[in-house]
Amino acid sequence: MTGIKESDTGLAAPSQWDLVSDKQMMQEEQPLQVARCTKIINPNTEDAKYVINVKQIAKFVVGLGDKVSPTDIEEGMRVGVDRNKYQIQIPLPPKIDPSVTMMTVEEKPDVTYNDVGGCKEQIEKMREVVELPMLHPEKFVKLGIDPPKGVLCYGPPGTGKTLLARAVANRTDACFIRVIGSELVQKYVGEGARMVRELFQMARSKKACIVFFDEVDAIGGARFDDGVGGDNEVQRTMLEIVNQLDGFDARGNIKVLMATNRPDTLDPALLRPGRLDRKVEFGLPDLESRTQIFKIHTRTMNCERDIRFELLARLCPNSTGADIRSVCTEAGMYAIRARRKTVTEKDFLDAVNKYGIIRSPETPDSPLVFSLTAILDESSLLAWLLTENCTQWLSLAVVTFISFESSQQC
Numbered sequence: 551m552t553g554i555k556e557s558d559t560g561l562a563a564p565s566q567w568d569l570v571s572d573k574q575m576m577q578e579e580q581p582l583q584v585a586r587c588t589k590i591i592n593p594n595t596e597d598a599k600y601v602i603n604v605k606q607i608a609k610f611v612v613g614l615g616d617k618v619s620p621t622d623i624e625e626g627m628r629v630g631v632d633r634n635k636y637q638i639q640i641p642l643p644p645k646i647d648p649s650v651t652m653m654t655v656e657e658k659p660d661v662t663y664n665d666v667g668g669c670k671e672q673i674e675k676m677r678e679v680v681e682l683p684m685l686h687p688e689k690f691v692k693l694g695i696d697p698p699k700g701v702l703c704y705g706p707p708g709t710g711k712t713l714l715a716r717a718v719a720n721r722t723d724a725c726f727i728r729v730i731g732s733e734l735v736q737k738y739v740g741e742g743a744r745m746v747r748e749l750f751q752m753a754r755s756k757k758a759c760i761v762f763f764d765e766v767d768a769i770g771g772a773r774f775d776d777g778v779g780g781d782n783e784v785q786r787t788m789l790e791i792v793n794q795l796d797g798f799d800a801r802g803n804i805k806v807l808m809a810t811n812r813p814d815t816l817d818p819a820l821l822r823p824g825r826l827d828r829k830v831e832f833g834l835p836d837l838e839s840r841t842q843i844f845k846i847h848t849r850t851m852n853c854e855r856d857i858r859f860e861l862l863a864r865l866c867p868n869s870t871g872a873d874i875r876s877v878c879t880e881a882g883m884y885a886i887r888a889r890r891k892t893v894t895e896k897d898f899l900d901a902v903n904k905y906g907i908i909r910s911p912e913t914p915d916s917p918l919v920f921s922l923t924a925i926l927d928e929s930s931l932l933a934w935l936l937t938e939n940c941t942q943w944l945s946l947a948v949v950t951f952i953s954f955e956s957s958q959q960c
Contacts, residue, residue, distance in 0.1 A: 582630035582639055590625055600638060602631060615639040644751050656726040659716035666717050667846045668839025668871060669710050672830050676701065676718050679828045680805050684722045684758055698827030699795055700806035702766075704813040705832030708872030711809040714832075715762045724758035724805075731768030734787050742769070742787035750794045750804070758803045763791075766808040772817045788817060795825040834870060837863055843871050847878040853893045865902045877901045 589601040591611070598620055599611050614620065615637045623629065628642040663673055683690060683697035690697050703711040712728070719726035729749065734742045753759040763770075769787050795806060808826065810816065820826060835843060840863035848859075866874060880901035885893045 580633060583633055583636075584642065585629055585631045585636070587623055587625060587627050587629050587638070590623070594620075602629065602636065602638070604631070604636070610636045612636045612638060644748075644755060656716070656719070658723060659720045659726050661713060661716040661720055663717050663721065665846060666710055666714050667843035668835035669714055669832065672703075672710075672714060672832060673717075675828065675830050676714060677721075680718050680760070680807070681721055684724065684803070684805065699824070700808065700826040701828045701830055702813065702816075702821065702826045703807060703809040703830050703832060705811065706834060706870060707811055708870035709832040709834065710871050711832050712762070712764060713871075715760065715807045715809070718807075719760045722758060722760070724760045724803075725753075725756040726760050726762065727753060728762045728764060731763060731765040731770070734769050735784055736787075739783060740786065742783060743790035746787060746790040746794060750797075753804050756803065759805075761804065761806050763806070763808040765810060767810045767812045767815050770808070770810075770816045770820050772815060788820065792819055792825065834868055840866060840869060840874060843874045844878070847875050848893075851878065851882060851893055852891060854895065857895045857898065862898050862902060865899075873905060877905045880904055 583604065585602040585604045587600050588603050588609070591599040591601065599613060600623060602610050602612055604610065612631065612635065614623070615632075618638055618640065622641045623638060628645060629638045630640040630642055631638055666673060679698045679701050687697075703715070705711060715728075716726055718724075727749070734745055736742045736745070749761065753761050769784055770791070771784070771788075773785050773788075806826075813829070821829075837860070841860045844859040844862055848857075862877075866877065869877075877898065878901070881893050881897040884897040884900050885891075888897075
């Protein structure tokens with residue numbers, strides 16, 4: 551039917567459906583039987599024969615149908631055979647659990663390196679470890695070395711680990727599969743390991759694929775014997791991931807990325823060289839990085855001119871990229887509430903007031919008393935306090951002065 555070869559699920563878009571023709575085809579053609587091609591005899595010749603296994607109880611040596619090309623059949627592939635001569639009539643996609651196919655699969659993510667702010671060093675490392683082996687494998691062949699198989703990204707939440715993984719997939723034109731660690735924790739014994747096998751089987755069917763395990767500490771924790779056996783299934787799932795990492799070629803079309811904010815809890819067997827060869831740390835962005843992130847998130851916003859993004863970045867110390875995105879979104883909400891078509895600097899200051907400033911622990915519920923730790927030099931701070939917007943914004947502030955030299959460390 552239409553679309554069976556164009557998608558992972560075997561279904562095309564509703565606009566391509568032709569139910570009348572499909573019904574007529576089903577009435578004219580006999581139903582096929584599912585088999586598996588276990589061996590190809592005399593491959594790449596005109597006399598090639600195929601050993602198929604039907605229901606794992608009977609084996610036949612058969613040929614191909616008129617509509618099947620020899621290049622379409624590979625060993626281990628599921629095929630459809632007729633019920634009379636058992637000739638191969640059509641190659642079938644691999645049998646994969648629907649829960650695996652429903653995982654986030656993007657043929658080509660729309661995120662680029664320009665959308666990732668404050669991760670210049672991390673981008674260079676990821677390009678060296680992931681992008682270079684997939685786009686230029688001949689360089690490693692000439693040197694006779696194997697590129698790294700996997701990368702562990704670790705750092706606080708919201709620092710850009712998932713975003714950078716999607717950007718790498720976009721650069722390499724690779725399919726991006728994102729797996730949450732808790733999705734592999736199943737009720738029945740062996741279900742998690744089976745899902746891991748089918749996941750890598752689906753990845754191998756792609757031209758190029760990046761498998762991204764998010765929150766891998768849910769299944770990759772260090773093993774221990776608690777005397778009860780409650781974590782045995784989680785450990786089996788982790789061992790299956792280790793087995794799959796050892797099973798595919800480092801020069802192949804699959805790269806494995808893992809992300810966690812608790813790297814100290816992972817099992818040493820998962821972290822050893824040959825499996826996760828590189829560890830990339832994602833820290834909190836500094837002043838320059840926070841300024842860049844503000845500019846990235848306001849790129850598509852209708853903002854007034856001459857907004858001081860560096861000032862906003864100074865007012866958000868120890869903030870992640872996700873925090874800054876929340877500030878920009880909230881600034882837009884303030885403009886919507888005021889029924890304006892542009893976002894002003896005061897909107898951003900109000901948003902920083904809500905998200906970017908830590909309230910005083912003595913008066914956590916007071917909307918007027920703040921502990922404002924603004925990393926500013928004296929001249930910038932004085933100019934900022936004298937602006938009309940800021941005098942309206944702050945009713946009472948306790949300002950902690952920090953020298954400009956020490957601010958460079960944040």
